[in-house]
Amino acid sequence: AQKVTQAQTEISVVEKEDVTLDCVYETRDTTYYLFWYKQPPSGELVFLIRRNSFDEQNEISGRYSWNFQKSTSSFNFTITASQVVDSAVYFCALGFSTGGFKTIFGAGTRLFVKA
Amino acid sequence: GAVVSQHPSWVICKSGTSVKIECRSLDFQATTMFWYRQFPKQSLMLMATSNEGSKATYEQGVEKDKFLINHASLTLSTLTVTSAHPEDSSFYICSATSGGGIQYFGAGTRLSVL
Numbered sequence: 001a002q003k004v005t006q007a008q009t010e011i012s013v014v015e016k017e018d019v020t021l022d023c024v025y026e027t028r029d030t031t032y033y034l035f036w037y038k039q040p041p042s043g044e045l046v047f048l049i050r051r052n053s054f055d056e057q058n059e060i061s062g063r064y065s066w067n068f069q070k071s072t073s074s075f076n077f078t079i080t081a082s083q084v085v086d087s088a089v090y091f092c093a094l095g096f097s098t099g100g101f102k103t104i105f106g107a108g109t110r111l112f113v114k115a
Numbered sequence: 116g117a118v119v120s121q122h123p124s125w126v127i128c129k130s131g132t133s134v135k136i137e138c139r140s141l142d143f144q145a146t147t148m149f150w151y152r153q154f155p156k157q158s159l160m161l162m163a164t165s166n167e168g169s170k171a172t173y174e175q176g177v178e179k180d181k182f183l184i185n186h187a188s189l190t191l192s193t194l195t196v197t198s199a200h201p202e203d204s205s206f207y208i209c210s211a212t213s214g215g216g217i218q219y220f221g222a223g224t225r226l227s228v229l
Contacts, residue, residue: 033216043206045159045220052216091158095216100172101147103218105159 002027004094006106013082014114021077021109023092029053033095034068034075035103040088048090051075082113117143119211121221128199129229136194136224138209144189145211149218150182153206165192199228 003026013019025034036048049059051068059066063080079086089110095103118141128134138148147166151159165171165186173179181203183195192211196203204227210218 035217037220042222043208043225044222045208045210047217047219050215050217100164101216102149102161102164103216104161107158110156 002029002094002096002098002104004092004104004106006092006109008109009107010110010112012112012114015084016081018078018080019082019111019113021079021090021092021111023075023077023106025073025075025092025094027094027096029096029098031097033103035093035095036066036075036077037091037093037105038088039091039108045091048077079111082111084113084115087111087113117141117211117213117219119145119209119219119221121209121224123224124222125225125227127227127229130200131198134196134199134226136196136207136209136226138192138194138211138221140190140211140213140219143211143213145192146189146214147212148186148192149210149212150184150192150194151208151210153208153223155206159208162194196226199226201228204228 005024032053034051038046065078067076089108091108092106093103120139122137150162153159162177163171163173165184167189171184186192208223210220212218
């Protein structure tokens, strides 16, 4: 099965706290992509990162970091020193080519960052 | 980054009318465009995939005659909701890719059918 699971429905933190959003995926493809997108209240999805299945290097971009572990089929996302502007829904997504390339999304994690 | 323009951003229509939503890639050629539907506080559900010049591929359970998709050029795809009914009210989002797996999303269209 091709599936993305984001077990955390909602997370609430206080500004400056670190927060990790979990993502677990299932796929039968050996080549695939993993993504994180941010959806602020305005509704438009913002691309954050793409990882292909052959690149397990972790990545850091400013306050954002991603931990990709194929052994546990996880692609977790950490925001360091969270800010109110980080409040949004975050989607983890899986791109694969079996049956024609498509991307499926997890249910999303709604992050509230309180001042 | 690549820009995808979606229009209109909000539309209200009467039951039984048809509504057309446009999705344009402004600064790149989109080999493939996708249409998603999102209900409040839910995830994105893929409705269909369209490649320029060919018929769209619809996901299981999506009515082809209800949701007409046209991908006439490498920069434009349209979704027409035919004979709209209140249950079609939703947030529709398009995305476009030029390859490499990254999809760039439009701002979405909120459809309300009265």
